[in-house]
Amino acid sequence: MFPEVIERLKQHFCVLSNQADETWSSERLVENLQGKSGLFSTGGERVDASLLAACPDLKICSTMAVGYNNFDIDAMTAAGVLATNAPDVLTETTADFGFALLMATARRVTESEHFLRAGMWTRWSYDLFVGSDIHGSTLGIIGMGRIGQGIARRGAFGFGMRVLYHNRSRLDAATEASCKATYVSKQELLGAADHVVLVIPYSDASRHTIGAAELALMKPTATLINIARGGIVDDTALALALSERRIAAAGLDVFEGEPQVLPGLLKLSNVVLTPHIASATIPTRLAMANLAADNLIGFLVKGKPLTALNPSVLGPR
Ligand code: DGY
Numbered sequence: 001m002f003p004e005v006i007e008r009l010k011q012h013f014c015v016l017s018n019q020a021d022e023t024w025s026s027e028r029l030v031e032n033l034q035g036k037s038g039l040f041s042t043g044g045e046r047v048d049a050s051l052l053a054a055c056p057d058l059k060i061c062s063t064m065a066v067g068y069n070n071f072d073i074d075a076m077t078a079a080g081v082l083a084t085n086a087p088d089v090l091t092e093t094t095a096d097f098g099f100a101l102l103m104a105t106a107r108r109v110t111e112s113e114h115f116l117r118a119g120m121w122t123r124w125s126y127d128l129f130v131g132s133d134i135h136g137s138t139l140g141i142i143g144m145g146r147i148g149q150g151i152a153r154r155g156a157f158g159f160g161m162r163v164l165y166h167n168r169s170r171l172d173a174a175t176e177a178s179c180k181a182t183y184v185s186k187q188e189l190l191g192a193a194d195h196v197v198l199v200i201p202y203s204d205a206s207r208h209t210i211g212a213a214e215l216a217l218m219k220p221t222a223t224l225i226n227i228a229r230g231g232i233v234d235d236t237a238l239a240l241a242l243s244e245r246r247i248a249a250a251g252l253d254v255f256e257g258e259p260q261v262l263p264g265l266l267k268l269s270n271v272v273l274t275p276h277i278a279s280a281t282i283p284t285r286l287a288m289a290n291l292a293a294d295n296l297i298g299f300l301v302k303g304k305p306l307t308a309l310n311p312s313v314l315g316p317r
């Protein structure tokens with residue numbers, strides 16, 4: 001963790017930090033949480049009923065991620081423990097990365113770089129690593145929250161793309177106009193888009209939003225980009241579709257069971273793989289960490305967290 005964030009926390013609390021970045025087993029985590037009022041999570045720690053039962057002093061768990069599928073919110077609410085996350089501060093950086101991954105995938109950037117580095121480039125030819133166009137193509141976004149809207153704006157205004165989106169609920173007309181985006185069903189989006197970007201939160205309901213049936217609806221020339229969470233895509237079905245060229249390519253920043261990656265994906269050349277880095281710039285990671293610290297200080301010192309996920313535990317105001 002950024003030393004300056006630890007220092008900020010130390011102005012208010014007695015802090016035990018894992019600056020050696022050791023992997024703590026769940027037993028060690030529970031042991032280290034004894035007598036602690038707050039947990040600062042960098043995103044991976046599972047907080048569920050059994051951890052809460054074993055850590056009775058815990059009052060708040062603050063994650064520096066926007067995604068909080070490592071928190072069992074129902075169990076936290078039942079235990080009267082506040083959950084907070086870090087939205088907004090990573091929106092533009094993550095949307096930038098979504099676009100970077102889309103472009104690298106559609107234009108075969110990493111595949112062609114590997115070819116060049118391997119000394120295989122002996123002559124130029126007109127069809128060397130031909131990819132698919134981004135400008136003027138159709139962009140489909142599944143999940144039109146803040147990050148999805150950021151990607152839509154980049155597509156519509158930066159690259160002249162036709163933007164289709166699908167979301168649990170349709171956006172209001174002003175927001176749709178601000179991203180030049182058109183609401184369609186998931187099926188229509190999958191059939192029409194040249195590039196599909198996934199930006200939905202993970203839950204039991206969103207698991208395998210893209211599986212064999214959905215991949216079958218996509219164009220054989222299409223690309224699929226996942227910057228949401230592992231498990232939103234059925235990685236096994238995707239690896240098969242990519243190997244049979246039923247879709248052209250995929251760009252994946254998140255994986256089922258990460259940091260393990262399905263061996264079938266690692267073997268393929270038509271997939272760009274990155275290790276969950278969509279929000280990874282220094283200013284953004286610092287802003288995320290500071291927001292997580294602000295939530296701990298806001299709640300434990302002032303009684304007012306900034307971004308509560310289960311505000312009902314705060315009681316009537
Ligand atoms: C987030 O903020 O959810 C990113 O995926 C980092 O975990």
